[in-house]
Amino acid sequence: MSPPLILASGSTIRRRMLEGVGLRFSVVTADMDERALEERLGDVAPVQLAESLAVAKAETVSAHYPDAIVIGADQVLEHQGLLLHKAATRLEAETKLARLQGSMHRLIAACALVQGGQTLWVGSDAADLTMRRLDASDRLSYLNKAGDAATASVGAYRLEELGAALFERIEGDYFTILGLPLLLLLAALRSQGIDPVLEDRSL
Numbered sequence: 159m160s161p162p163l164i165l166a167s168g169s170t171i172r173r174r175m176l177e178g179v180g181l182r183f184s185v186v187t188a189d190m191d192e193r194a195l196e197e198r199l200g201d202v203a204p205v206q207l208a209e210s211l212a213v214a215k216a217e218t219v220s221a222h223y224p225d226a227i228v229i230g231a232d233q234v235l236e237h238q239g240l241l242l243h244k245a246a247t248r249l250e251a252e253t254k255l256a257r258l259q260g261s262m263h264r265l266i267a268a269c270a271l272v273q274g275g276q277t278l279w280v281g282s283d284a285a286d287l288t289m290r291r292l293d294a295s296d297r298l299s300y301l302n303k304a305g306d307a308a309t310a311s312v313g314a315y316r317l318e319e320l321g322a323a324l325f326e327r328i329e330g331d332y333f334t335i336l337g338l339p340l341l342l343l344l345a346a347l348r349s350q351g352i353d354p355v356l357e358d359r360s361l
Contacts, residue, residue, distance in 0.1 A: 160352050161273065162226040166219040171318070172231055172338050179344065180354035186223065188215035188230065193243075204236045208268035209280050216272035227278070227350060230270040233337045235312045237263040244312050251308035252297055255324075258313070259292040262327075265313065267334045269343045271350065279346040283339035285330020287313075292324065300324065311337075 163183040165176060176183055195214055199207060209232075216230025235242045237258060245251035268282035292300070300320065301308050307316045315321025317328075317335050333340035347353070 160350075162223070163347075163352065164219055164223055164226045164228045166215045166228050166230045169231070169337060171316075171336050175333060175336065175338055175340055176229075179340070180357065181347075181352070182354075182357070183229070184226075186219045186228075188218040190214060190218050192232075204234050204241060204264070204266050205268070205282050205284070207241070208232050208234045208266045209270065209282050212268040212270040212282075213272065213277055213280055216270045216277075217275060220272045220275055224274045227271055227273045227347075227352070229343065230272060231268065231338050233265060233267045233312055235263055235265055237261070242312065245309050245314050248301060248308060251314040252301060254314045255289075255292060255297045255300070256294075258289045259297070259324075260289065262286055262288045263313070265330070265335055267337050267339050269339055269346075271343075271346055278350065281339060281342045281346065283331055283334040283342060285328065285334045287317075287325055287330075287335070288327040289324050290326040 165173060165183050165185050166188040168187040173185060192211055196207060199210055211232035212230040216228040220228045242254060245254050264284055264286050266282055266284045270280040271278040304320050307319060308314045315324055
């Protein structure tokens with residue numbers, strides 16, 4: 159019998175990705191202060207930050223469910239050497255779009271597996287996205303139509319929705335852009351004996 163699997167994320171997109179490949183899991187959101195951890199880590203590379211946050215989220219949930227394999231995940235956005243976070247308001251989202259428009263930014267998605275407080279695996283992947291030029295009216299029109307997506311994602315867009323219309327070039331894995339390096343995660347789960355292709359769904 160495979161150990162229970164828990165996703166330590168409240169992200170609907172991540173949950174749907176795992177459900178889509180047939181994994182059986184529970185969702186337990188990690189209760190932690192991400193910005194406080196970022197401050198403690200100091201000036202680290204974006205990849206290291208994303209992986210550290212993914213591990214920390216998984217460890218937080220693993221402390222309450224030591225028998226389960228816990229999936230922690232995080233995504234960071236790097237633009238011209240700076241890390242950008244989710245916009246808290248529509249105004250912040252508009253400011254972010256004004257910054258990103260006409261340039262390339264990088265999304266780094268990290269994932270970790272933790273069981274009994276021990277890190278079994280951690281990995282990450284990156285994608286480069288070039289946003290087309292958007293004037294003020296373009297940005298206003300997008301925000302009016304996008305709704306909550308502007309403050310629900312780190313880039314102020316959802317690529318699987320209207321956000322795709324903001325871009326002129328994308329280089330990288332689609333799942334990574336959505337916030338989870340899914341293919342890397344599935345390979346890591348197979349190494350732990352968890353494979354949805356082989357799982358008996360009649361149970």
